[in-house]
Amino acid sequence: MKKIIDLIIWFVWFPLRDFLLLTPHRVKHFILGFCAALFYLADSRRRNGVKEEVQLLYGSRFNKKEINRIARSSFDHFFNRLFENLYYGRIDAEYFNRIASIEGLDHLKTALQKNKGALLIQFHFGSFLLILLALAFQGIRVNAFAGAPLKGEGYIKKKLVELRNHERETYPFGVLTIRSSLLPVVKALKKNEVIGVTIDGRQGTNFIPIRLFERTALFSTGLIDLSIRTGAPILPLAVVRGKDKKQRVIIEPEMELIKSDDREEMLRLNLEKYIRNYEKYLLNHPDHMAMTLYSMREEVRKGINSPLFID
Numbered sequence: 001m002k003k004i005i006d007l008i009i010w011f012v013w014f015p016l017r018d019f020l021l022l023t024p025h026r027v028k029h030f031i032l033g034f035c036a037a038l039f040y041l042a043d044s045r046r047r048n049g050v051k052e053e054v055q056l057l058y059g060s061r062f063n064k065k066e067i068n069r070i071a072r073s074s075f076d077h078f079f080n081r082l083f084e085n086l087y088y089g090r091i092d093a094e095y096f097n098r099i100a101s102i103e104g105l106d107h108l109k110t111a112l113q114k115n116k117g118a119l120l121i122q123f124h125f126g127s128f129l130l131i132l133l134a135l136a137f138q139g140i141r142v143n144a145f146a147g148a149p150l151k152g153e154g155y156i157k158k159k160l161v162e163l164r165n166h167e168r169e170t171y172p173f174g175v176l177t178i179r180s181s182l183l184p185v186v187k188a189l190k191k192n193e194v195i196g197v198t199i200d201g202r203q204g205t206n207f208i209p210i211r212l213f214e215r216t217a218l219f220s221t222g223l224i225d226l227s228i229r230t231g232a233p234i235l236p237l238a239v240v241r242g243k244d245k246k247q248r249v250i251i252e253p254e255m256e257l258i259k260s261d262d263r264e265e266m267l268r269l270n271l272e273k274y275i276r277n278y279e280k281y282l283l284n285h286p287d288h289m290a291m292t293l294y295s296m297r298e299e300v301r302k303g304i305n306s307p308l309f310i311d
Helices: 002-013 017-022 025-042 044-061 064-086 093-099 105-112 130-136 154-170 183-190 222-230 263-284 290-301
Strands: 100-103 118-122 142-147 174-178 194-198 207-212 215-220 234-241 247-251
Touching: 017 025, 025 044, 025 064, 044 064, 044 290, 064 290, 093 100, 100 130, 105 118, 105 234, 105 247, 118 222, 130 142, 130 194, 130 234, 130 247, 142 183, 174 183, 183 194, 183 222, 207 263, 222 234, 222 263, 234 263
Parallel strands: 100 247, 118 194, 118 234, 142 174, 142 194
Antiparallel strands: 207 215, 234 247
């Protein structure tokens, strides 16, 4: 079964990818949806794992029928993200405008007037990397903030990792790989550049527990601390797929930081403020996050990452 699953992924990333880039938007989604349906049927472990994670996080907010729908939709999102991730070096502005739109760009432009750079912060939610293309095509210097890459497992996954690393050189945005020092990020902010980063990543320091729906999650205060130290404004970000399958890249206004004489308390309050604000996306679009929850659980099981949840 694992070989069948790997073959489905290989088919999307290699023989199918050049064809998909040339097909109409609706046809592309039909083909990717078909592959996602096959993957959903073939990978019972992942299918059941996604359902379990949704149930654990959201509790009674969704019934069994809704959870099944969320799980099926999460596979569809997963395959669309696979396709998008592969083509970052080949998608041009015209093609981007066919598959996505950007909202709230004025919020970012206003924030950049401070000449402190900007931190666009989101979860590993939906097509979270699309913001990088969206801003690059607007002529804004933007960088992905990435931790040390996880190694791929198996021949197919290793080849996919190698391919992505090779094609990274063609991306229209920068990639800052952070292993210990944040100096590259600080330098980019001083140049008034934008940093796109996820708040639920497992890299970072000073993790604190915060309630997230029915679970307790660990989030690092590092990004809040970085904002306070550098003066770089924080703008919440989400990428949501509409009913027409087109992605909406949503940039919210700058988050106003809560002030406190107690620095640790200030970090906690602002981190929690960010999480509470983002819950609306997680609740309204659970299928955008469901596969991430499962992937994070598997990384913990394999010993290659630390857990998001502590309960």
